[in-house]
Amino acid sequence: MFYGWWRLDNVPLIVGSILFNYALGGMLMRKPHRGLLAAGIAANVAALAYFKYTNFLVEIAGEVAGTSWAVSSIVLPLAISFFTFQQIAYLIDSSQGAATEHDFIHYCLFITFFPHLIAGPITHHREILPQFQDPDRFHPRWDMVATGGTLLVIGLFKKVIVADPFGTYATPVFEAARHAPVQMVEAWGGALAYALQLYFDFSAYSDMAIGLGLLFGVSLPLNFNSPYKARNMIDYWGRWHITLTRFLTAYIYNPIVTALTRRRMAQGLPVMSRGLMGPRAFATLVAVPTVFTMFVSGVWHGAGWQFIIFGLLHGFFLVVVHAWRQYKKAHGVPVDSSSKWQVALSVLLTFLCATVALIFFRSPNVGTALGVLAGMSGLNGVTLPAPLAAVPFAQQAGNALGFHFGSLELFDLNLAARLFIFLAVVWTLPNAYQWLCDHPTALTPNETVGAPTALVATRWRPTLVTGLAVGALSAVTLLTAFSSAPTEFLYFQF
């Protein structure tokens, strides 16, 4: 019912996909067969490719052929990227004997369990199916209701009160960059606003999914763990869309590395030794699999050159981090510094790299992304917000550097304040799972996120005051979410 709410005509697709993969999974459990497995994976990928990439591929073919071919628009079925990956994992594990549970109703519930269906986490059968066999899970538990409800409210608050308003600042900048150059301050404002919009949006969906799951007695895996606190890109991908990283690592990266390692060993070529490897081994065993895996990640996120560049950029960043760590190991330097300044610098650098990649992710095409980047680089001139001119010596400093002071259509002090406040929130406060660390939330959160270590190291307690405060927060959020008020119209006052 949840799946059909948006488009009823997509229901046969998910039903067909479930029936096909359940049947194939059963066959592979009974008798593993490489050809059958490959055919199953190919069928899943083909369905995903048809719905997600046909328009893009036809466009490319048209460009190559010098024509403007077009196909009637294909509407992307809800959640196809998520349930396709889940079922590919199930097929592979069935073939390898890692999947044993094969109850049809449980399988259907595993795929269609609505809290995680549209935005993840990408669940793994090993962590979900056993929960369905546990009758204890289907009795209401006050602790799960309490923490699930709290997470749901936190997620809704992040989405409605924090993420969406950032979108009203980011969208005009990216829209403007499609057609005209944008100023440096405006471009930075738009890029940072989007970085925070997506952060809080995805964090919100992950919280809501896990919270809703708990209300139904099901624990979902952690999917988002303060990624902007990451010290490098490897750390970042261990915190951002954790279940996607887990899938890509287990089913794409690791098999490639294993195959390439075996081939090099068979050829008598050196592989990794004591965590170190030579440049050629590094290129073959680290750089190639990493870049390819992130290329797949980019393609999975969307159809378009900008998504491919997004993936390749992340591949490049990851290779640089791996190479840097190899260099440090080879020279006997500790891989992770304990200096607070170096940690802060590495967190900032990682955040900036992620923001640059997100510009491609947000842009409707590569040209727009390059336009925003050109603006951020100052290539379109530097106009600083007029109120800054009132700051002592600002005018002189601006003049010396060739900057101007003037009004900026796409940047205002409200945005500056919001960016400052929420970057401070992101970097200094514990996340929801750290706050709730003494109680049931996501699967294995304690090992992953630990107790609060941020500046404000509070822990959630089920007290009356906390309940009233979270309840009041839920009222503000729901009133805002269901409000009919249009976006504020800052028309001249007459």
Next chain:
Amino acid sequence: MSKATEPRGPDAGGGSMRQYVAALFGGALLFVTLLSGLLLLLERSGVLPPPQFANSLCLDEKLSFMRENQPRNVNLLVIGSSEAWRSFNSPEAVSSDPSLRPYNAGLCGKNIAQSAQVVSWLISRVPSVQSVLVIIAPGDLEGCSTSSHSSFNLQDVDQFVFGKRSKLIYYFKYFDANTLVRNIIGLSQYRRVTTSFNSLYINKFGDGPLDPTGSRGLLYGDPDLDDQCFAEFGRVAHLLRRRNIRLVVAEAPTNPAWKIRYDPTSSKSTMINQRINDALRGSKAVFIKAGDLPEKAFFDAYHIRWSYTPQFTRALLKKMNQAS
């Protein structure tokens, strides 16, 4: 599986968890109660902003005025954007012609298509209307085909203005905490003064007198005229003719500085006149121009200082009488 996620039976967490869940609902109810109390307190203090139907303070404030001062027994309905709201001087009109019972329903930010919607709404509610005066500026002739026909939900606004439901309902339905808080700031003063650009003072006829000392320095720019806007005049004329209501479309004067910059040869003005006359042809509606005013009469491209509105209003009424 961590300790935290181990299933432990229905009473896991015991009474404290049950109490917490109850507090969640209690907190939500408490907030709604406190917000209602705060709104009532603000109303008593005279600083309650209007419900955010359009989330534009000057427009929402006018709707709130209309609720408190419903148009009854009026025979002249003045319609348009802020141009109509700020420029028509109803007291002057009444002193010139005591038979007039005007009501200024100009709503800021409205293009002519949206104003047409307001005409349709109000004449259905106010049967005493005999004449509709639509005052336009060039900027009102933009964006009719791209913008929504109404910047607010007409059904809700109709119930708000003419219905008897508590207005608290609309604060919850149109809840926007940020704007609500921001609108409170300075509201008391803006409702009293006529010299601030943010003035929200409205006289008993619905006019919005504004006479600031300086100029806003805003010339707005060259309007991108929309064909759909001109078509709207024909639609309104047809609607009013069926109801036997007289329609007068008046082009308000523009700041000479605007004319020099954007219409030096008057070709745009001539074209606007021609197209409006074409749209009204075949109806009994008339199109008039109220004459020019000096630059000092304006505080931006279109809006006339209140001290010059008697002159404008008298000229307008004279042309209306001549045309009848």
